[in-house]
Amino acid sequence: MAKVLIVEARFYAQLNDMLLKGARAAIEAAGHTHETVTVPGALEIPGALALADQSGLYDAFVGLGVVIRGETYHFEIVAGESARGLMALAMDGLAIGNGILTVENEAQALVRADPAQKDKGGEAAKAALAMLALKERFG
Ligand SMILES: Nc1c(NC[C@H](O)[C@H](O)[C@H](O)CO)[nH]c(=O)[nH]c1=O
Numbered sequence: 001m002a003k004v005l006i007v008e009a010r011f012y013a014q015l016n017d018m019l020l021k022g023a024r025a026a027i028e029a030a031g032h033t034h035e036t037v038t039v040p041g042a043l044e045i046p047g048a049l050a051l052a053d054q055s056g057l058y059d060a061f062v063g064l065g066v067v068i069r070g071e072t073y074h075f076e077i078v079a080g081e082s083a084r085g086l087m088a089l090a091m092d093g094l095a096i097g098n099g100i101l102t103v104e105n106e107a108q109a110l111v112r113a114d115p116a117q118k119d120k121g122g123e124a125a126k127a128a129l130a131m132l133a134l135k136e137r138f139g
């Protein structure tokens with residue numbers, strides 16, 4: 001049984017609750033356990049994952065968040081750098097699923113966060129578990 005850490009950036013609480021529901025359901029359906037920690041925003045997710053990995057307590061990680069474009073270039077920074085940070089950690093051997101939505105508006109986020117629709121939270125959890133299986137296969 002694996003222990004999965006979910007790191008959520010609760011910038012949009014109601015959307016995050018949907019992502020969390022999907023991710024937790026996927027992890028439990030696969031017979032694994034999970035814990036959740038919360039950070040202010042998507043930019044903090046990679047750092048939180050790195051800190052958590054140093055503990056050696058977790059087998060896999062899921063990053064959840066919602067980044068919605070505003071008026072400035074900051075969207076590109078938050079969306080791009082959170083993704084880049086997770087990718088860097090994955091290339092360093094962590095089993096990670098990226099459930100950080102990067103969207104133009106709340107309507108797009110809702111469809112993707114909803115477990116009954118695109119279920120991106122569940123998708124990210126399944127990706128993390130798939131990477132964990134590969135990690136275990138490759139030893
Ligand atoms: N605009 C969004 C943010 N911005 C906050 C950053 O993620 C970060 O917390 C801040 O820059 C302090 O370091 N975060 C989201 O998750 N979603 C957004 O739409």
Ligand SMILES: CC(=O)[C@@H](O)COP(=O)(O)O
Nearest residue numbers: 068070071072074075078
């Ligand atoms: C993704 C963001 O950082 C964005 O929500 C911030 O909005 P703004 O660009 O209008 O400051």
